[in-house]
Every structure is written in C-alpha cells, then in structure tokens.
Amino acid sequence: MAPIFSSHSDPALEALLPESVSGTALHRYSLTFTELLGTSGDRAEIDAFLQTLNKTEADGSFAAAFDPNNMVGGGINAFRLAGADAAALLAGITAVEVSDLGTDATSEQATVGNKNVTVASVGDGVNDTEWIYGYGDVVFVVHAADETAAAAFLEALP
Numbered sequence: 022m023a024p025i026f027s028s029h030s031d032p033a034l035e036a037l038l039p040e041s042v043s044g045t046a047l048h049r050y051s052l053t054f055t056e057l058l059g060t061s062g063d064r065a066e067i068d069a070f071l072q073t074l075n076k077t078e079a080d081g082s083f084a085a086a087f088d089p090n091n092m093v094g095g096g097i098n099a100f101r102l103a104g105a106d107a108a109a110l111l112a113g114i115t116a117v118e119v120s121d122l123g124t125d126a127t128s129e130q131a132t133v134g135n136k137n138v139t140v141a142s143v144g145d146g147v148n149d150t151e152w153i154y155g156y157g158d159v160v161f162v163v164h165a166a167d168e169t170a171a172a173a174f175l176e177a178l179p
Contacts, residue, residue, distance in 0.1 A: 026050045031082035034101045037159060038086035039177035045093045047086040054081030070113050074105045095165030097174055102158055111155035115139050118151050118162055133168060134175025154178065 029035060031051040038049050054071075055078045058064045071077055080103045087096030102110050119126045122143040131140045133152055142150040152163040152171045156179055165171035 028052050028056065030056060031084055031101065034082050034084040034099055034159065035086075037156070037179055038084055038097055038099060039174070042088075042093050042095075042177050043173045045088050045090075047093075047096070048089050049084065049086045051082055051084035054078040054083065057083045070117075071102070074102065074109055074113070076102055076105055080104065093173070094167075094170045095163065095174055097178070098162045098164070100160045100162070105158050107155055107157055110158060111139075111153070111160050114160040114162070115141065115153050118153055122149070122151070134172035134178075136175045136178065138163075138175065
C-alpha cells in the first residue's frame with residue numbers, strides 16, 4: 022500500500038473505527054488535517070470553516086477504515102476536531118459532503134444500524150449515498166454499496 026495508508030497520526034481516532042465489518046478485516050490509517058489537506062484546492066475553504074469554530078488545521082485529524090479487497094463494499098472516514106462544538110462540526114461536515122455529491126443532492130434524517138444519521142444522496146448508484154453520524158467531536162462518513170452494508174459499518178461504531 023502507498024505510504025499514506027501506513028500513516029498513524031491519530032491512533033486514538035483509528036481506535037474508534039472497527040477492525041472488521043461482517044467478518045472482513047479492515048485496514049485503518051490516520052492523518053493530521055495538515056497532512057490530509059496537503060496542497061488541496063479546497064484548503065482555503067476548509068481553513069475558513071475551521072476558523073468559524075475557532076480551530077485550525079492543527080486541531081484536526083482524519084482516519085479511515087476500508088477493505089482493500091472490497092469484499093464488504095464500503096468504508097468509513099472519520100473527522101475529529103478536538104474540542105469543537107459537536108453540533109457545528111456535524112453540520113459543517115454534512116454540508117461539505119452534501120455539496121461534494123453535487124447540486125441535486127438531498128439529505129434526510131434516518132436511523133440506520135441503530136444510529137441516528139443524515140443520509141446524503143444524489144442517486145441510486147454505489148457511490149451516490151453517504152451516511153453521516155456524529156459522536157462527540159468526531160464525525161463519521163460511511164460509504165457503502167447500500168443501506169444494508171451501511172448498517173453493518175454503523176453498527177460497528179461507538
């Protein structure tokens with residue numbers, strides 16, 4: 022795997038992610054926000070959002086868990102912003118995810134995998150729906166083939 026997938030900048034955030042889903046082992050890694058953003062074209066927008074929460078890139082980290090063999094059809098991204106207002110962080114990440122899906126994206130509240138989530142969707146394709154779940158100063162974004170697969174990922178989260 023590429024070096025990025027060998028990074029473990031936030032082991033505590035990684036520990037919130039499941040080691041396996043539906044009996045399939047997941048690969049986990051983490052990065053600081055600074056590492057994640059690198060030379061991203063969205064960096065100015067993200068830094069502006071962080072400033073609205075009185076935070077900087079130094080306060081944030083990202084972790085992911087995925088099946089490199091794609092046997093479970095999905096994965097989880099986790100965004101932590103230490104000490105951030107949980108509701109504001111969840112609203113901000115949700116807005117970014119909905120925007121990234123495109124102009125026709127919709128969002129609605131639902132209970133999936135025993136979690137209260139925001140379901141953001143732009144269609145019925147494999148990569149057209151995301152399930153977004155807040156847990157304190159962490160926001161999880163589940164990418165899955167369908168709601169059943171998403172439920173398996175969400176059930177494995179705290």
